[in-house]
Amino acid sequence: MNTHFNNKAFECVGSGRLGLALHHEYLKELALVQRELGFKRIRFHGLFHDDIGIYQQHEDEDGNVHVEYNFTYLDRIFDSFQRLHINPCLETGFMPEKLASGPETFSYWKGHITPPNNEQRWLDLVTTTLKHLVDRYGDTVYTWPIEIWNEPNIDQFWAGNEEDYLHLFKITFKAIKQLDSRFIVGGPAICGVQDEKWIKDFIDFCEQEKLKPDFITRHFYTVSVVPTAGHYRYPELRDLKESLHELETSRKLIDQSSLKGLPMYITEFSTSYSPDAPLHDTVKNAAYVADMLAKMGDTCELYSYWTFGDVFEEKGIPYQLFHGGFGLLADHQIKKPTFWTYYFYKQLLDQCIFKDDHAVVTKDDQGNQAGVVWNYYRDQEVAPYSYEIKQNQFDSAVLTLQLVDDNHGNPLKTWHDLGEPANPQAADVKLLRQAANPKLKTVILDRGESYSLAVSADSVVGFTLKPRSTSSDNGFDYEKLTK
The missing domain is CATH 2.60.40.1500 (Glycosyl hydrolase domain; family 39)
Structure with a gap:
């Protein structure tokens, strides 16, 4: 028997890309989740994607580039989040098309994954957006975690190399902290590919450059890699205790460095890493996630289930109601078994x-x-x-x-x-x-x-x-x- 238990299950939850929050179904699902589960934060891709439309530039007749910012959709979405009593966890990405240094994109919705073609314009985009958020929502914005990029350790999400990412992290981190040191900023938001190397390299880089991130982030999935069969894939669950060694190793690397004691945030976790795995829709998933929630608080201060609902388009528009989507809810606000795992954890006492x-x-x-x-x-x-x-x-x-x-x-x-x-x-x-x-x-x-x-x-x-x-x-x- 072990009576040590840290219940951090409701610190954050994941979402489809930010632009999907303009959909009626998305907001209905989030409202249900907030009413019955009540997460504190929400994390998403696509803050700077072109469907949100923040970054605008045009050339005048003399060839001079003029930059403008449009916060119409951002305000509409974040106002909805405030009404639902959930704060954003800000992932800075992906690159606006006109700031992208190459044609590489990710996903059905074509998020640009290259480094910026103009670093100063990238930094201005980040800092201007943060200024706007503080002006609109006040000092609470200083409590919103800011994560630099997403999974730069795989080429699906980052067309540069590790050195390119570390450079992007440094200049973005410094620009944000120069704007106001109260912002909380971290990275490297990696997945489980060469995770030990990347965490160690990130820590070493921060020490060498005298950067003091406010938290370390990574992701955590617990299935084997398998090919698709038609539109779907059927991965096998790994032994959870063996998988948890990844988090224990990351925790040790942090605590063996000058960043000892820094919070570790798992800004994405689930069983399968892919939204075409029907495992997500099953009772087996619910039972396995119950085990995860019991143990992840031993090493992490935040762990964010990916995602609250099935309004999600990385692999394209789903073909049918139950399709292996990440969500706790299927479309029509139908509660999947794993929703109830979270509901039961919500009832736990102190x-x-x-x-x-x-x-x-x-x-x-x-x-x-x-x-x-x-x-x-x-x-x-x-x-x-x-x-x-x-x-x-x-x-x-x-x-x-x-x-x-x-x-x-x-x-x-x-x-x-x-x-x-x-x-x-x-x-x-x-x-x-x-x-x-x-x-x-x-x-x-x-x-x-x-x-x-x-x-x-x-x-x-x-x-x-x-x-x-x-x-x-x-x-x-x-x-x-x-x-």
């Missing part, structure tokens, strides 16, 4: 009383309990996991259990049974929303009684234990109704 590889159980000062229990099948059969819920605090208590498994809280199965409609009609959407709810069970426990909870493979259970008192109306007798 004191951890039990933690192992299948459960986190918490309580408060009044004796109320809340827990998450999970089990998953990876590469061999697993026995049901049992946890004994003991009731010693109250004369009478009500135990509430919510189960997500293959037959409950699993709209993917219902969608399959309905014939896998690519674009379901309203009646089917209603059924799928109903199918997305967990199985609910309540049990009355008197003082000294207990309940043995058995959790089968690929299942997640959230439970609460609270005091129970009855105040029946005159003449009402429930027992007479149940004989």
Whole structure:
């Protein structure tokens, strides 16, 4: 048993590119997520992409270049975020087309991934945008993490080399800090490719250049690399404890340097790194993520699930409702199983009383309990996991259990049974929303009684234990109704 538990699950959540926040479905999904889960921050690609339109330049008749900035869409989107009580985590990228030094792009939506063709104009873009945000939203902007670029250690996202990235980081970091030292800035936002080398090189570079980033960022995915089959891919989950060594190594590299104690932010994490892996839509994903959330706080101060919803277009417009998208929600605000993992973690209280590889159980000062229990099948059969819920605090208590498994809280199965409609009609959407709810069970426990909870493979259970008192109306007798 280990009662050390840091619940940082709600510090940040990921999103499709920023321009998608102009879509009605995107905002409806985010509103639901904020209402029921309440993340503090949101991270996205595409802050400087041309569909947001911030950077504008034109030449006059004499060939002189004039730069203008247009914040219309940025303000519209960030105002929506403020109304939903979520603050941005600012990823500086990608390059506006007119600032790009080459033709290389990323994704269906063609984000430019080359270094700037004019460094001063890039720096002016970054600092002018930050000035505008402070003017509009005030000092809270100084608490918004600013991350320099995204995954520069793979050519999918960065057409330069490592030296080019480090140079971009240095000049951008210095420009932001010169504007106002209160801004919090970090990097290198790498994924798991040569991650140890890149983290070490980044730290060494910061030490040599006397740069003091406010945090270190990286990403974390836990599946094998596999080819696509048609529009989809079916990766295998890695052993989570083995995968967590990546984060432990990164943490050690930070703490063995002059940056010791600096926060490490995981600004993207999930099982699969690709939005075409149906694994994301499954109960197995929900159980595995429950295990991740129990452990990632041991090394990280922030870990951001990628993403809150399926409004996402890196591989193009999805062909059907369930397509392996990253989201906690499918389109039509249908809750996937992993949504409930987050919901159960949201119910946890402030004191951890039990933690192992299948459960986190918490309580408060009044004796109320809340827990998450999970089990998953990876590469061999697993026995049901049992946890004994003991009731010693109250004369009478009500135990509430919510189960997500293959037959409950699993709209993917219902969608399959309905014939896998690519674009379901309203009646089917209603059924799928109903199918997305967990199985609910309540049990009355008197003082000294207990309940043995058995959790089968690929299942997640959230439970609460609270005091129970009855105040029946005159003449009402429930027992007479149940004989």
